[in-house]
Amino acid sequence: MSCDTPLVENGELDPLLFPKWNRLEFLELHNNNFTGTIPSEIGLLVDLVELGLSSNRFHGFVPSEIGNLTNLDGLALHRNYLSGSIPTSLGLANLTSLRALDLSENYFSGYLPQWQNPSEFGKLNKLAVLDLSSNQLVGEIPKQLSRLTRLYQLNLSNNQLSDQVPPEIGELSSLEDLDISENKLSGQIPGRLGECSKLRNLCLKKNNGSIPFQLRNLYLCRVY
Numbered sequence: 001m002s003c004d005t006p007l008v009e010n011g012e013l014d015p016l017l018f019p020k021w022n023r024l025e026f027l028e029l030h031n032n033n034f035t036g037t038i039p040s041e042i043g044l045l046v047d048l049v050e051l052g053l054s055s056n057r058f059h060g061f062v063p064s065e066i067g068n069l070t071n072l073d074g075l076a077l078h079r080n081y082l083s084g085s086i087p088t089s090l091g092l093a094n095l096t097s098l099r100a101l102d103l104s105e106n107y108f109s110g111y112l113p114q115w116q117n118p119s120e121f122g123k124l125n126k127l128a129v130l131d132l133s134s135n136q137l138v139g140e141i142p143k144q145l146s147r148l149t150r151l152y153q154l155n156l157s158n159n160q161l162s163d164q165v166p167p168e169i170g171e172l173s174s175l176e177d178l179d180i181s182e183n184k185l186s187g188q189i190p191g192r193l194g195e196c197s198k199l200r201n202l203c204l205k206k207n208n209g210s211i212p213f214q215l216r217n218l219y220l221c222r223v224y
Helices: 015-021 040-044 064-068 143-147 167-171 191-195 213-217
Strands: 026-028 050-052 074-076 081-085 100-102 107-111 129-131 136-139 153-155 160-163 177-179 184-188 201-203 208-210
Touching: 015 040, 040 064, 143 167, 167 191, 191 213
Parallel strands: 026 050, 050 074, 074 100, 081 107, 100 129, 107 136, 129 153, 136 160, 153 177, 160 184, 177 201, 184 208
Antiparallel strands: none
């Protein structure tokens, strides 16, 4: 594909590119040195299936126009300097095809969304991989996570999450990998996690909780 506009101007993505790329289905720009904010014009790429902007130096809020990319199957924004509250800075309500969401290793802050409000994450019922690790998230792990019944990988590690792990997490019957390590969680880990028969990796280290005997049901699971 030819284009008269350079990809980068002073280290930042040139927003004039995106109207010319309106038929793109895959955009992978990992491991570059892009700086600045993610242009709101990225919302013009309505045919995108995969968007990967990880391992750059993007900062600031994620444009809500990403919510226009209703065909997205995978969104990878990890290893940047992005900030803001996850529910308010991302226009994710329309991304009903999304299967993988990686926002790890950024500076997102505030509470995890409660998943009961359709304007937040309530419609992401196809989500299989969710990685929000290594941010600055606080508060409880919302019990509404249990509505994401196709999840097989959930990583909330290295945040500042507190209180007890909700027993509803045990309803995630497809879960294979769960990492909630390096938070401020307390109390007993719910025994209902023992009902997650597909669980293979369970990482709980560097919290203040205790492990119940019910987790002995996880015969093939590595608990650490």
